[in-house]
Amino acid sequence: QVLLVESGGGLVQPGGSLRLSCVASGSFDDNYGMGWFRQRPGKEREVVAALGSTGQTTYYTDSVKGRFTISRRDNSNILHLQMTSLKPEDTAVYYCAASKARFGGRYEVGYDYWGQGTQVTVSS
Numbered sequence: 624q625v626l627l628v629e630s631g632g633g634l635v636q637p638g639g640s641l642r643l644s645c646v647a648s649g650s651f652d653d654n655y656g657m658g659w660f661r662q663r664p665g666k667e668r669e670v671v672a673a674l675g676s677t678g679q680t681t682y683y684t685d686s687v688k689g690r691f692t693i694s695r696r697d698n699s700n701i702l703h704l705q706m707t708s709l710k711p712e713d714t715a716v717y718y719c720a721a722s723k724a725r726f727g728g729r730y731e732v733g734y735d736y737w738g739q740g741t742q743v744t745v746s747s
Contacts, residue, residue, distance in 0.1 A: 625651045625721050626647070626649045627738035628719075628739070630643070632717060634746065635709055637710060640705070640706060641709065642704070642705050645701065645704075647719075647721060655723065656721070656733075657673070657676075657695060657721050658670060658693075658719075658720045659671040659693060659718070660717070662715055662718070662740075663715040664715075670730070671691065671704065671717070672687065673693070673729060674695060674702070678697070682728065690707050702719055706743070709745045713745050714743060714744050718739075718740045721735060722734045723735050
Protein backbone atom coordinates (compact mmCIF):
# COMPACT_ATOMS: atom_id res chain seq x y z
CA GLN A 624 0.00 0.00 0.00
CA VAL A 625 1.15 3.51 -0.82
CA LEU A 626 0.10 6.56 1.13
CA LEU A 627 0.17 9.95 -0.58
CA VAL A 628 -0.15 13.24 1.28
CA GLU A 629 -0.41 16.54 -0.56
CA SER A 630 0.40 19.99 0.79
CA GLY A 631 1.00 23.51 -0.44
CA GLY A 632 -2.45 24.53 -1.56
CA GLY A 633 -4.04 27.81 -0.62
CA LEU A 634 -5.43 31.12 -1.84
CA VAL A 635 -3.40 33.05 -4.39
CA GLN A 636 -4.08 36.05 -6.60
CA PRO A 637 -4.22 35.72 -10.39
CA GLY A 638 -0.71 35.77 -11.80
CA GLY A 639 0.73 34.34 -8.61
CA SER A 640 2.57 31.09 -7.93
CA LEU A 641 2.19 28.07 -5.71
CA ARG A 642 4.24 24.94 -5.21
CA LEU A 643 2.41 21.76 -4.36
CA SER A 644 4.16 18.84 -2.73
CA CYS A 645 3.20 15.20 -2.38
CA VAL A 646 4.98 12.87 0.02
CA ALA A 647 4.76 9.18 -0.74
CA SER A 648 5.24 6.48 1.88
CA GLY A 649 4.54 2.82 2.44
CA SER A 650 5.52 0.45 -0.34
CA PHE A 651 6.41 3.31 -2.70
CA ASP A 652 9.67 3.00 -4.61
CA ASP A 653 11.54 4.68 -7.44
CA ASN A 654 9.78 2.56 -10.08
CA TYR A 655 6.43 4.28 -9.61
CA GLY A 656 5.17 6.78 -12.13
CA MET A 657 3.40 9.77 -10.63
CA GLY A 658 0.98 12.45 -11.63
CA TRP A 659 -1.10 15.42 -10.61
CA PHE A 660 -4.81 15.62 -11.31
CA ARG A 661 -7.36 18.27 -10.44
CA GLN A 662 -11.09 18.59 -10.06
CA ARG A 663 -12.49 22.01 -10.81
CA PRO A 664 -15.89 23.04 -9.42
CA GLY A 665 -18.67 21.26 -11.25
CA LYS A 666 -16.27 19.29 -13.45
CA GLU A 667 -14.80 15.82 -13.57
CA ARG A 668 -11.29 15.13 -12.38
CA GLU A 669 -8.70 15.69 -15.09
CA VAL A 670 -5.00 15.19 -15.53
CA VAL A 671 -2.70 18.15 -15.02
CA ALA A 672 0.72 16.58 -15.45
CA ALA A 673 2.39 13.18 -15.33
CA LEU A 674 5.96 12.11 -14.73
CA GLY A 675 7.68 8.84 -15.52
CA SER A 676 9.75 7.07 -12.90
CA THR A 677 13.05 7.96 -14.59
CA GLY A 678 12.08 11.60 -14.93
CA GLN A 679 12.54 11.42 -18.70
CA THR A 680 8.89 11.24 -19.66
CA THR A 681 6.42 13.99 -18.92
CA TYR A 682 2.94 14.93 -19.98
CA TYR A 683 1.12 18.23 -19.48
CA THR A 684 -2.42 19.07 -20.34
CA ASP A 685 -2.54 21.91 -22.86
CA SER A 686 -3.96 24.49 -20.50
CA VAL A 687 -0.96 24.35 -18.14
CA LYS A 688 1.91 23.98 -20.61
CA GLY A 689 4.55 26.61 -20.01
CA ARG A 690 3.09 27.50 -16.62
CA PHE A 691 3.29 24.33 -14.52
CA THR A 692 6.25 22.04 -13.92
CA ILE A 693 6.10 18.54 -12.45
CA SER A 694 9.26 17.29 -10.81
CA ARG A 695 10.73 14.74 -8.45
CA ARG A 696 14.36 14.47 -7.43
CA ASP A 697 16.20 11.23 -8.06
CA ASN A 698 15.51 8.65 -5.36
CA SER A 699 13.07 11.02 -3.70
CA ASN A 700 9.64 10.16 -2.47
CA ILE A 701 8.44 13.75 -2.88
CA LEU A 702 6.65 14.95 -5.99
CA HIS A 703 6.24 18.65 -6.73
CA LEU A 704 4.04 20.73 -8.95
CA GLN A 705 5.33 24.25 -9.47
CA MET A 706 2.49 26.44 -10.66
CA THR A 707 3.10 29.92 -12.05
CA SER A 708 0.97 32.55 -13.79
CA LEU A 709 -2.06 31.11 -12.06
CA LYS A 710 -5.49 31.87 -13.44
CA PRO A 711 -8.92 31.73 -11.81
CA GLU A 712 -9.71 28.69 -13.95
CA ASP A 713 -6.89 26.83 -12.17
CA THR A 714 -9.04 26.83 -9.04
CA ALA A 715 -9.52 23.19 -8.09
CA VAL A 716 -8.74 20.44 -5.67
CA TYR A 717 -5.39 19.02 -6.74
CA TYR A 718 -4.66 15.33 -6.27
CA CYS A 719 -1.39 13.44 -6.31
CA ALA A 720 -1.45 9.96 -7.82
CA ALA A 721 1.01 7.07 -8.02
CA SER A 722 1.17 4.34 -10.64
CA LYS A 723 2.74 0.91 -10.32
CA ALA A 724 3.72 1.39 -13.95
CA ARG A 725 6.78 3.46 -14.74
CA PHE A 726 4.52 6.00 -16.42
CA GLY A 727 0.89 6.32 -15.44
CA GLY A 728 -0.14 8.49 -18.35
CA ARG A 729 -3.03 10.91 -18.73
CA TYR A 730 -5.93 8.79 -17.54
CA GLU A 731 -7.06 7.99 -14.02
CA VAL A 732 -7.16 4.29 -14.78
CA GLY A 733 -3.38 4.33 -15.05
CA TYR A 734 -2.96 5.13 -11.36
CA ASP A 735 -3.25 2.87 -8.37
CA TYR A 736 -3.04 5.20 -5.40
CA TRP A 737 -4.46 8.64 -4.70
CA GLY A 738 -3.99 11.36 -2.13
CA GLN A 739 -6.80 13.20 -0.39
CA GLY A 740 -6.25 16.40 -2.33
CA THR A 741 -5.29 19.99 -1.58
CA GLN A 742 -7.41 23.02 -2.44
CA VAL A 743 -6.01 25.70 -4.72
CA THR A 744 -8.04 28.87 -5.08
CA VAL A 745 -7.01 31.60 -7.51
CA SER A 746 -8.93 34.78 -6.82
CA SER A 747 -8.42 38.47 -6.27
